[in-house]
Amino acid sequence: MANRLAGSSSPYLLQHVDNPVDWWPWGEDAFAEARRRDVPLFLSIGYAACHWCHVMAHESFEDEATAALLNQGFVAVKVDREERPDVDAVYMSATQALTGHGGWPMSVFLTADGLPFHAGTYYPPRPVHGMPSFPQLLEAVTDAWRDRREDLVGSAGHIQAELRRTAVTTLPGEVGAAELGAALARLDADFDAARGGFGPAPKFPPSMVLEALLREGGPGSMEQVRLTCEAMARGGMYDQLAGGFARYSVDTDWVVPHFEKMLYDNALLLGVHAHWWRLTGDPLAARVVTETVEWLQSEMRTPEGAFAASLDADSADPGLLGSPGRSAEGAYYVWTPQLLVDVLGEDDGRWAAEVLSVTPEGTFEHGTSTLQLRGGVDPERWAGVRRRLREARDGRPRPGRDDKVVTAWNGWLVASLVDAALVLDRPDWLEVAREVMDHLWRVHRVDGELLRVSRDGRPGTSRAVLEDHAALVLAAVRLAGALGEATWLERARTTAEGLVQHFDDGAGGFFDTPSDGETLYLRPQDASDNATPSGLSTAVHALAELGRVTGETRWAERAEQAAASAGGLVARAPRFAGWLLADAVTRLRRPAVEVAVVGDPDDPATAELARTARHSAPAGSVVVVGLPDTPGLPLLADRPLLGGRPSAYVCRDFVCALPVTSADALATQLRPSAAV
Template sequence: MTNRLIDETSPYLRQHAHNPVDWHPWGDEAFAKARAEDRPILLSVGYAACHWCHVMERESFEDAATAQLMNEWFVPVKVDREERPDVDAIYMQATQAMTGHGGWPMTVFLTPDGEPFVAGTYFPPEDRHGMPSFRRVLRAVAEAWRTQREKVERTTSALRDMYAEAARAAVPSGTLDDDTLVRAVRSIAATYDRDRGGTKGAPKFPPAMAYDFLLRRWARTGDPSLLDMAAHTFRAMARGGIYDQVGGGFHRYAVDAIWLVPHFEKMLYDNALLSRLGVHLWQATGDAEARRVTEETLRWVAREMTAPSGGFYATLDADSEGHEGKFYVWDHDDLREALDASGFSPGDIEAVVHYWGVTPMGNFEGHNIPFVSRPSTADDVEPAAEEGSDASLADAVRRAKHALLAVRAHRVRPARDEKILAMWNGIMLRAVAEAARAFDPGSEGSAWLRDLALRNGEFLASTLVDPATGRVMRVHMEGVTRIPGFLEDHAGVALGFLALWALTFDERWLDLARRIGEATVQWFWDEEVGAFFDTASDAERLVTRPRDPTDNATPSGTSLAVELLLVLADVTGDEGYRRRADRVLASLAEPLARHAPAFGHLLGAADMAVDGAVELVLVGDPATAGFRALAAAAGRRYVPSLVVEGGPERSGHGRPLRAGRTAIGGRATAYVCRHATCDLPTSDPAVLDRQLAAAGRSAPGPR
């Protein structure tokens, strides 16, 4: 027996297609049935890699008695939050308002008009640890719907007021200036765990966006403590169990305070954000460990998360064979035997076992999560480079990764969600393109990164973007492209194309980004409100039009859009873009300073607005050695808010950055400018490096 979800393309929805629950996908049919039969909607929201979503399915949705109650009293609706972030955001706001917390699976009971009146997250099958059983909740909600409609109306009325407040016009909340950024730094630093990096306490989530902002401020101010926070945190994660020491890539988060035990799902977006932070750390410090971990992560993306078409898949599940983390953990004896069978000497086996903290007792339910057993400190260097003998250790660890990866290939793999999501692909494209710019551009060693970026860009351009209108679609799965894109999709893909333009100097990518930027303003900007909405003006009408500028695990659509507009304003000279970006930032100036960890990505855009972009124009033939040498020098240097464009003198006609720029003496020439003031043009990569280093420091200009 199957239900309606069998016809969906989402792997998460299809996972529930054989439940005895009469699931409906989100849509008119479910709400029409609810209205006709005067039954509440039972909305369940989750995603394919969500461990507790699987638990609740096994415990409740596969249980015939529970399903009977759901089918009799409610119209059950299942939503994949990754396909419909708008639905997820609206009802998560209600869940947090009613319960004080959120998470997935999210369980919300709605009136037939879609208004929430009861909400929660995971419910167990029996009363447990103060949580009511799911069946108890079903009975209570059904009884309230039958006999206490006035209480239901009071709840929905209060939530209507909450939604109305969020939709009001944005007004300035303070002055956006350097003091705003100083206060934001203090807000982030106040939560910093000096021993383990990241935010104090547990669980520990990767703070990639906020710490990328700290790196920007280090470059602007020279404050070494800001670099220490970013580098120490990245290093602690890279040496912990949250990082897959064998196969590369970061898991979702650590359940403890020491980055050891993760929730084992792997998300494309986490790895995009952390890879970009790793690129920036390498540019800033030349740290070999940051580069190695970033390259390993991107090789994992290329190996396990890239479709034949060039699109990037969404997630890997945490579970395999019914056990969380089984694919990734090792028994002490099994790991030793695997290395012995691969020809490792007894000494190398001992060294690797010690390096990864592998013991007979294990560190996770009797098994071992490999981690670098030497703790990270703020002034640390890569542990495999400590002493003279560590060259052999580094070699042994590299060989062990290959050997164990081959062994692991024979295990039952976690399920992979092969949805290709526009925004997630856009931010991963950006990370890959920036890595290709930074890591020895033009060399054979980095050619795979350039190829990976180009294949993904071509896929997005041909499959998810309408080149005539600039509209972006959200999802591609099994040859089907569906769901009109949200604000985050448009801005994320456009920023990915801009990164590809900076890598290739192919004007096509700039043209696509500009078209998407125009569509973003046309369909998501509200001039009266003075803000971006997360859904387009022609999108499906929901109980409210969502607008949330705060980051979640991914950058908010608002933060991506503001950054996009600032870059396009710089490139095109269109001050309409800047005016809108500044208006958004002014409305959020005080929250940015007070609640900085919730605005990591938008703080990066605020930094660009306050301190200004650094503009680099490379004039010449990109195929020549001189041009490539200048591009390589620029790629190796970390410069916050760097806007790069280049190509022959005849290209870029009409763009302000290109006006009057010529190749001096017929040689490729670099121009570094800021606040309409330029350094002397140069064809010397060493001089360019010094100019870029100086240009990145704080020197606010007129606004």
Template sequence: MANRLAGSPSAYLRQHAANPVDWQPYGDEAFSEAKRRDVPVFISIGYAACHWCHVMAHESFEDRATAEALNQRFVSIKVDREERPDVDAVYMAACQAMSGQGGWPLSIFALPDGRAFYAGTYFPPLPYPGRPSFRQILDAVWEAWTERREAVEQQAAALAEGLGGVFSAHLLDVEAPAGAVEPQALDAAVAGLIRTEDPEHGGFGGAPKFPPSPVLEFLIRHASATSSSGGSAEAARALAGRALAGMCRSALFDALGGGFARYSVTADWSLPHYEKMLYDNAQLLRVLAHWVWLGGSDEFPREEAHEAAALTADWLIRELGLPEGGFASSLDADSERDGRSVEGGYYVWTRRELAEAVGREHADAAVRLASVFGLPIGEHSDHGAPLHPGRALDVGERELLERHRATLLAARARRTPPGRDDKVVAGWNGLAVAALADAAWALERPELLDGARRAAELLATVHWDGERLLRVSHAGSAAGIEGLLGDYAGCAEGAFSLYGATGEERWYAWAEELLEVAARRFVADGLLSDEAVASGEASAGVRIALAGARTLDPHDNETPSGASLLAGALLAHAAYSGSAQHRALASSILAGLPRVLAQGPRAAGWLLAVAEAAFAGPVEIAVVGRPDGNRRHLVAAALAAPSPGRVVAVGDHEAADERIPLLAGRPGGPDGAPLAYVCRDFACRLPVSTPEELGEQLRAGG
């Protein structure tokens, strides 16, 4: 008999709909049933592309005896961490507090009111040294519940109180006087990143190694900011170049089809965990586009970045693009190979497979390709490996790959592809819109704007009802909780970028509307939090688990924090509109930078990037006049401006639209000839009519 997950918008929940476990989605109904039955709650948290989530599901949740034990003794709840990051954050903190570690699948045992009292991650079906089996855990928890209830409740109360204090400590008082962030803090952050760099392979820290996307955006902005000291700017450029080179020349990057895997199991990026996530690829596509605008570096030339960005943009649209618009959340790590599910099975090659794909008439090319990409030989020749060189390809090697790329992609497409999680997450799609909008101009690929528009259209019509933004949609229908702060801010970021790339006023208007609603719904009693204050949907169990606390996580995780994204969008709006209120709110968020930096600069990448924009800007560029070829050249020069504090407004009409203050009173030339105005705080220099003149003004700092 199917459980209650079949109609969920989450692919992860639907994957468990046929389990014999009587799963329920996270919500008040599940907790009410636990109270009525007087049983503990088992909360299992994961996501669709999680390899070990699938392993535990097969070993335990598909096992009827295990399911019977769960059904008799517990109320079991399934949570998609991508759909409910608020729930995941609370219970991950509980797991780390109790066990000193975390990860997914996350296994939580809680009181009927949601307060956790025991937690762990993956539990095997049979015990082995140092790790009990899942059935042993179930028996031990039930014994504690029935025999030592008072001790269990005391532990849950103490943990909730402690977590509430931790989460409350991060709440941001937006009404407090904003202290100034010193520019020296940005130079110090670069120095701190250098100390944690892996200079041999690029990136930061050891294994497992993740793409440092928000940090890369900060480094690029620092390298391009005219206010940063020469040594610090060059150090930032070199640091970013080494990280990008390490990733793009490694197995983390799919050299054949484009796109980046979630992380590398090894420090040298040579063994990826093959799941591909929208949020990683949206951020890295934008970083690569900005690196192209910056001009590259000796460590990672502009041409290599251009190629990696183009492949990633094509992959994003081809593999994650949805018929209704928008982008799917992820591709699984596992796929079928030789009749069994294998992690990375879709992406790895043997020398024999490569030779068969290119054909006998190209045998020499197959041998050379196998050598370039380091495929195993000898006794290990049947072991598949990803195609990655681990170094820059020379001109001949690049031409060789290009000649056979379509053939190899066609051969790979005949394999069983990895599963796709088709849910649309608002904030992640906002980041994808921003990435495609920037990449369209940086790569001179205007067709990429079509994908950005379609995603923005879905967000603005399906996720947005004029009063609130829903976080998730599936098959063109939105459902579930209201968006979190990062969803509102991520969509505003995407909409502003799309406006700057297209001049279509509706995207500016929507971004402005999102920020107005966010200021009302995420600020209460002067405090900024990650969930909408008036939303009851997100509160089931969570606030009880935190002893009533509201939550704000100011640190970057796999995506920029909601607070830092909001600060960036507020700064952009202030530059377009002159709004002192929005700039003041952004400054209040930036005032929390020293506290976030206490965890290290890698936790504060996007907030550091926003700080760069605040110091460098606003540089306001208004391009007006008829939409001819010259206006396009002016827009291209404006978007490629080196200042991280620049915004670009584009108007079609000789009399600028009053809706966008930056355009007001700035007409085009005779007969609507395009002109560009470079302004600071709405005080503009004389307009120019050529990209060369515009470039000179921008290089002079506006």
């Protein structure tokens, strides 16, 4: 019989509908039930593509005896961390404080007031390596609640007080030339010059840091970008058959990924590779951009026109990993030399094994290998082999898809997709970006309130957090400039007004949750970038670009205040402040500009000026194309055609150089040494 999760919009929660555990969704009803029964809560937080979440579900939550312990002694609550990042953030803080590490599934025991008193991550069904079994833990907590409750409640209060005391909500500081230099030097020290990337395994895609290095643009920075992007794109973390990146590499050589594919990673890496191609014309960058967009459209697009959250790491094993028919990580993606021969024939199969590093010993498990494409290959032969292998792989059991639509992740994708469309001249991609934004504006705003997720075209119930508002502003600003449509600029301004009103912390920065949102035992505020840019660093970029395209100094000033509220992170921990570092580079070394291209957008001369501006303007610049004095687009106001010809105005803070009518003259004005 289905439990209380049956009405959820979260695919992760729906995975647990048929568990014998009497799960409750997060909410006051669950806490009221804990008070009524006088029992603690067991909070389990995870997400649909999480491998170890699946393992614990199969081992414990589907087990009748374990479920009986949970149902008897606790109110069990399930949370999708992607739907409720605020709940995840505050209890992750407690888990890390109590255990020294974190991860998912997160397992936290709470009082009926929501205060944590014990926490961990994955627990096995039987004792192993000194770790208690999950049933042993449940029994121990039940006994302690019965016999030593006062100690547990006191401990929970102490944990809350200590977390409030030690929480570093901001690390203020202006970033000047010295701090910028220190940040770049620290990155250089952490860089793996042999393999690309930063630090030891596991290696995560350093998307935000790569953006900062691309903006800095010096020889050392560009070499770090090249090595890292090549290593990721040629290794097993990139899907050589379909495109798109897996979550991270478990080894230092980028060979074996953790196979889940997240929308946010691919959104951010799409932007990085588009920027890399714009600066260098590297064909690998263009290939990654094109293949990733193709993968996004073929496998991640929802019927409503937006993009789904993730593909699972696990799928049913077709017999490659020693567990036929059972769920196994990576089963969809791995190959053996014989399988290649079976699909391609002897000659192409042996060639494919050589160029894709598929060995008899295997690079993964059970003699299987991930696919790598380390060197150059005959493009025509590779295209045919790639197509045939992908068709064969399509016959395997597919990984599950979490098809909820997350506002921030789709916003980051639109921002990157607009950039990619403009520099690679793909108007069809620009139309996709518009369709995504239409969906977000139509479905994710209810009675003027922005929501976090939707599914099947129906809005969820979770309020949007800071990153959702900021990513939507960034996407809308870029779409307004690309399309020359005032509607999107007004929507960006409306969303930014709400962001500043409801998330302001009173000290220049922002909280991650709105002032009128649900009260948790801590109000989350984290300025550091992790797998994704922080809400604050996204807001810095979004408000800065909004200021450039509108000419309203209040947005630029608010962006500068927000950057200064966490500027101390840049020199101390640049790997976790990539977008703040990118902002600092723009301010201190590669100043952004505004470019107004006036003329009929369908006129080839106008299009050539626009193309030049988009290829040559420093990162963070805004380019708006349209007829002079187009209503609602301030950058086009009072910018007449020069001699009746399409013209370009290069401006800084809306103070413009003399207009030009040729692409060569515009490129000259946009060179780094040129003054505006």
